[in-house]
Amino acid sequence: MLKTYLPARFIVERNASRCIQCQVCVRQCGFDVHYYDEEDDEVRARDERCVACHRCVVFCPTNALTIRKNPLDYRENFNWRGEAIEDIIKQSETGGILLTGMGNDKSYPIYWDKLVLNASQVTNPSIDPLREPMELRTYLGRRPDKVEVDWETGKLNTRLTPLVPLEVPVMFSAISYGAISLNVHESLARAASEAGTLWNTGEGGLHKKLYKYGSNTIVQVASGRFGVHPGYLDAARVVEIKIGQGAKPGIGGHLPGEKVSAEVAATRMIPMGTDALSPAPHHDIYSIEDLSQLIYALKEATNYTKPVSVKIAAVHNAAAIASGIVRAGADIVAIDGIRGATGAAPKIIRDNVGIPIELALASVDQRLREEGIRNQASVVVAGGIRNSADVVKAIALGADAVYIGTAALISIGCHVCQACYTGRCSWGIATTDSYLAKRINPDIASHRLVNLLRAWSHEIKEMLGGMGVNALESLRGNRLHLRGVGLTDTELEILGVRMAGS
Amino acid sequence: MKRVYPREEVCIGCRLCEVHCKVEHSRSKDVVKAFKREQSVARVRVQENGPLSFALQCRHCPEPYCVYSCLTGAMHRDPGSGVVKHDPDRCVGCWTCVLVCPFGVLVRDVANHRIGPKCDLCPDRAVPACVANCPNEALVYAEEA
Numbered sequence: 001m002l003k004t005y006l007p008a009r010f011i012v013e014r015n016a017s018r019c020i021q022c023q024v025c026v027r028q029c030g031f032d033v034h035y036y037d038e039e040d041d042e043v044r045a046r047d048e049r050c051v052a053c054h055r056c057v058v059f060c061p062t063n064a065l066t067i068r069k070n071p072l073d074y075r076e077n078f079n080w081r082g083e084a085i086e087d088i089i090k091q092s093e094t095g096g097i098l099l100t101g102m103g104n105d106k107s108y109p110i111y112w113d114k115l116v117l118n119a120s121q122v123t124n125p126s127i128d129p130l131r132e133p134m135e136l137r138t139y140l141g142r143r144p145d146k147v148e149v150d151w152e153t154g155k156l157n158t159r160l161t162p163l164v165p166l167e168v169p170v171m172f173s174a175i176s177y178g179a180i181s182l183n184v185h186e187s188l189a190r191a192a193s194e195a196g197t198l199w200n201t202g203e204g205g206l207h208k209k210l211y212k213y214g215s216n217t218i219v220q221v222a223s224g225r226f227g228v229h230p231g232y233l234d235a236a237r238v239v240e241i242k243i244g245q246g247a248k249p250g251i252g253g254h255l256p257g258e259k260v261s262a263e264v265a266a267t268r269m270i271p272m273g274t275d276a277l278s279p280a281p282h283h284d285i286y287s288i289e290d291l292s293q294l295i296y297a298l299k300e301a302t303n304y305t306k307p308v309s310v311k312i313a314a315v316h317n318a319a320a321i322a323s324g325i326v327r328a329g330a331d332i333v334a335i336d337g338i339r340g341a342t343g344a345a346p347k348i349i350r351d352n353v354g355i356p357i358e359l360a361l362a363s364v365d366q367r368l369r370e371e372g373i374r375n376q377a378s379v380v381v382a383g384g385i386r387n388s389a390d391v392v393k394a395i396a397l398g399a400d401a402v403y404i405g406t407a408a409l410i411s412i413g414c415h416v417c418q419a420c421y422t423g424r425c426s427w428g429i430a431t432t433d434s435y436l437a438k439r440i441n442p443d444i445a446s447h448r449l450v451n452l453l454r455a456w457s458h459e460i461k462e463m464l465g466g467m468g469v470n471a472l473e474s475l476r477g478n479r480l481h482l483r484g485v486g487l488t489d490t491e492l493e494i495l496g497v498r499m500a501g502s
Numbered sequence: 503m504k505r506v507y508p509r510e511e512v513c514i515g516c517r518l519c520e521v522h523c524k525v526e527h528s529r530s531k532d533v534v535k536a537f538k539r540e541q542s543v544a545r546v547r548v549q550e551n552g553p554l555s556f557a558l559q560c561r562h563c564p565e566p567y568c569v570y571s572c573l574t575g576a577m578h579r580d581p582g583s584g585v586v587k588h589d590p591d592r593c594v595g596c597w598t599c600v601l602v603c604p605f606g607v608l609v610r611d612v613a614n615h616r617i618g619p620k621c622d623l624c625p626d627r628a629v630p631a632c633v634a635n636c637p638n639e640a641l642v643y644a645e646e647a
Contacts, residue, residue, distance in 0.1 A: 022537065027516055435553040439638065441638045
């Protein structure tokens, strides 16, 4: 076997005076880091396997564990930093594409952090959301260009399109069953139902057990068409065509056969143990016209009762593409930015392809307004939304709602260790292993997710109140409530935001 | 009466119930001392077979065979609370209770020639330690399951 030249990334420190050899860490680690030496009655660690997911740290009953970054320093070299060196070592040992999980971890600018919000002082009153009503309800879908009423009869001549209400403008991103366990799917579904929002199946189909949450479910139709059948479409509130994903624009998906258990196979409608391959493009979509055919095929199949969403990765021509998507008949355009996460993607793609969601959102909203078609579709953004301020800023930039994936998973235990692609998630999230998947108790996880949404709702209301706005609708696309700090003229121009102080 | 019921579908086999049971039944009630200095014994044991696991402790049966079969009256049922208790001073180590327990909960204490300590539902606590400290709510303390 090839000798690895990779040093351990983390060091497991065990406080011997506190360790009681209870072996909880041994049982909890999904990566076999901890082991018990019976002869010496001592628990030890294989540091080189540690991914710093902190499961053992959190579960240790005596707080005996600390995980530290291996302080091993390379000779200082701005170009040849540790990561660049280690990636080459890994590739020279495996000859393969490097895989990773979660979202882009590079230091691209985070524009949310360069945008600040307004508040009322003296000349217009702020509103106390605890004393006065505050409206967060959002409707997703297509609005008519104009409303025509027959004044003789008082009847509406305009044919209304289906709209979906959200009590909080935050939905759960697409994460497929197979990438995550059924327990996580159930937790997301239950939380969305309780909080009055939507969750997204991802491209792996909808398990039979979860059909009862259909009225809060977005079902995806992706390039692999996994699990798509009439019942699946009928069960949903929204149907989403997945063209791309922020973590891997232009790249397909691959769920390895080991993860395709009997249940996953039945839900995806593929043979057990076979690799589930999602092609990079939809093989029937090579133009906006082709996309339009699929959109209308899905609308026909669902009798025009559900909005159809089209999700794309934020790429250079996002604005023009979004315009085409709206003209093709989509009721919702979902855009996933460069920080969007994944269960598995080539590291080189995740870290280098796509554009920041803030810029994509601003340009898409601007373009749709200029073309007079902004009313024809809702805009949903995803990819790295971390807190309620990011949500408010997104809405002020023009979004109707946001998707959260990583934030939702963090609320149920994820520590963003980026080892999703291994399927050994110690937190029982990104795995279909029945021993690990039990770690997510849907009772607890759905409660935590609802708590997160409730907390964000309160914070959004506080921020709106401060701005003197009593409905989220009034903030949507209102970029005058934003100011930029530390941005160039070009950045400000693309964001459509003025410099702070001006 | 309230009993501890396991939910095997969410038991993750971490055995923190065992750890906290030991601590609760130690003199010091300190987790490090309970393990390092005292010979405290857990009264709950996690049964495990692959992904299937659950915590097992005395079921405090309404018809306790262990009490009926006890030669000396060491095993008795508290008439007020209904808790099945064991008095080690009266136990002669005949282990009949071990034989009759339908759940296999009771264990031998060979060194002291009696049975090992059994679940007492933590009389000093509102909720037994194993239930209060289960990280995945795989143990519930309730009138019925």
